[in-house]
Amino acid sequence: MPEYAFYINSSACSGCKTCQVACKDKNDLPTGVNWRRVYEIEGGGWKEENGVFVSQPYGYFLSLSCQNCENPECVKACPTTAMHVNASGIVAVDSELCIGCRYCSWACPYGAPQYDQAKKVMTKCNLCEDYLSIGTKPSCVMSCPMRALDFGTWEEITSKYGTGENVFPLPDPSQYKPGIVIKPHRNSAMTRNDKAYIAENEYK
Amino acid sequence: MDSDYIFLVFFTVLSQSAAGIFILREVMLYSSYNYMIDKHLRIITLLIAGLIVLIAIITASFHLGKPLQAVHTLRNLKSSWLSRxxxxxxIFSGIILLYLFTEFFTESSSIKISLSISGIIAALGLIVCMSGIYMLKTIPVWNTFLTPSSFFLTSALTGISVMFIIIPAGFGKGSIIYPVFSLLMILSLIVSAFLYFTGETSSVVLFITRLxxxxxxxxxxxxxxxxIIPNKMPSRLFLLLLLLxxxxxGRCIFYTGFYKSGL
Structure with missing residues (x-):
């Protein structure tokens, strides 16, 4: 099982991106580097029902960062061992070893490793390790006005919320064993029969 | 396509070409075609392969954020295809260098045969590892047999073109090389077509140019x-440039087809 886990209540997430801003502020991240990202998933449209066209669009939000996977693909792919699991069990980057090849970003299915153009190295969510050491939760969790996020050890989170469900567009969790528990938005069920998409990618 | 990928396009094509030249050289040397390669050509082919590998390595360093730290890339041989x-x-570059020395300083056939075999293994290993890098679960379009097929075909085609630009018999009348080359070229175009149609963001302009x-x-x-065209250097050089x-x-189509499953 993964060491740590985030909990996301997608039903409660309003997509306000406070978590994203709090993360950028706390970690002083430059433009384009987002350790936490709020994805807007959309789908639906006009559908014919009994000869009448009705509009059935739907959407929901997913706030995601590094899932601190049990089998981190980024760690396996990294040629320099810059991407490693540190003594606290957190997947971290050693910027002294990183050569900025970006291979970890190809291997990660969650878009967690982010390239810092100015520093020429990969960076990623460190679960606010400094906060954890003083018993505080990560800044994204603390800032969420909807209390849609939570964080703890895998045991704490799963005993509190169960193991959750997988939702579009995340890959099958059995492949990577991510440290994430999701309470899906009711609209995510629509993606089983309909082609949904990530809004940010669609409108690029 | 990300502009940084252009360095990877050149790195992959050049290093695969060097592997192809080396393997074809060795196959010819130890087959009934060895009469085509005299000592002068043996040295030239090694020099060309070595020079291409050197250019490939330099080109690859441009896509790194911190190329001066590249010495660390051998630290994860256990699980990283990039390290491998x-x-x-x-190893391949070292063997070419050693081989070049032996061409000048020794006639020992046992040394040359061992360098030849280890060089072929290193060249094949290089293409296999290169394929492993791209065969990621997260990138479905690359995670198929098309990736190693495309790399091995590039190796064979560029190897043949470079070897037969310098060997006088070349693609001349009655040569067995033309049917082999044509078959590989047709396969290469089929692989490109598959990569184009399975890649979500491939460019139609690139595909038409490739065809x-x-x-x-x-x-x-x-x-x-x-x-119809004389079997002379200008036409063979034109063929090589056209093929490259x-x-x-084709490799640009490979990279533009890049899309990730998940996020």
């Missing part, structure tokens, strides 16, 4: 083979 690729390209230049690369050796161009376009 670097190891194999270093046109690929068909021209089929036609030019046919004209040489049938004697079409392979580079």
């Amino acid at each position: 690729e670097i190891l194999f390209i270093l 046109v230049t690929g068909l021209m690369a089929l036609l030019v050796p046919l004209l040489i083979y049938s004697g 161009f079409t392979e580079i376009i």
Whole structure:
């Protein structure tokens, strides 16, 4: 099982991106580097029902960062061992070893490793390790006005919320064993029969 | 396509070309075609392969954020295909260098045979590791047999083109090389077509360019083979440039098809 886990209540997430801003502020991240990202998933449209066209669009939000996977693909792919699991069990980057090849970003299915153009190295969510050491939760969790996020050890989170469900567009969790528990938005069920998409990618 | 990928396009095509040249050279040397390669050509082919590998390594360093720290790339041989690729390209380069020394300073056939076999293994290992890098679960379009097929075909086609630009018999009338080259070129175009149609963001302009230049690369050796164009250096050089161009376009299709499953 993964060491740590985030909990996301997608039903409660309003997509306000406070978590994203709090993360950028706390970690002083430059433009384009987002350790936490709020994805807007959309789908639906006009559908014919009994000869009448009705509009059935739907959407929901997913706030995601590094899932601190049990089998981190980024760690396996990294040629320099810059991407490693540190003594606290957190997947971290050693910027002294990183050569900025970006291979970890190809291997990660969650878009967690982010390239810092100015520093020429990969960076990623460190679960606010400094906060954890003083018993505080990560800044994204603390800032969420909807209390849609939570964080703890895998045991704490799963005993509190169960193991959750997988939702579009995340890959099958059995492949990577991510440290994430999701309470899906009711609209995510629509993606089983309909082609949904990530809004940010669609409108690029 | 991300502008940084252009360095990877050149790195992959060039290093695969060097592997192809080396393997074809060794196959010819230890087959009934060895009469085609005299000592002068043996040295030239090694120099060309070595020079291409050197250019490939330099080109690859441009896509790194911190190329001066590249010495750390051998630290994860246990699980990283990228580490393994670097190891194999270093071994391959070292073997070419040693081989070059032996061509000048020794006639010992046992040393040459061992360098030949280890060089072929290193060259094949390099292409296998290169394929492993791209065969990621997160990138479905690359995670198929098309990736190693495309890399091995580039190796074979560029290897043949470079070898037969310097060997006088070349693609001349009656040569067995033309049918082999044509078959590989057709396969290469089929692989490109699959990569284009399975890649979500591939460019139609690139695909049409690949088809046109690929068909021209089929036609030019046919004209040489049938004697319509003389089997001389300018036409063979034109064929090589045409082939390199079409392979580079093919590799651009490979990279533009890049899309990730998940996020």
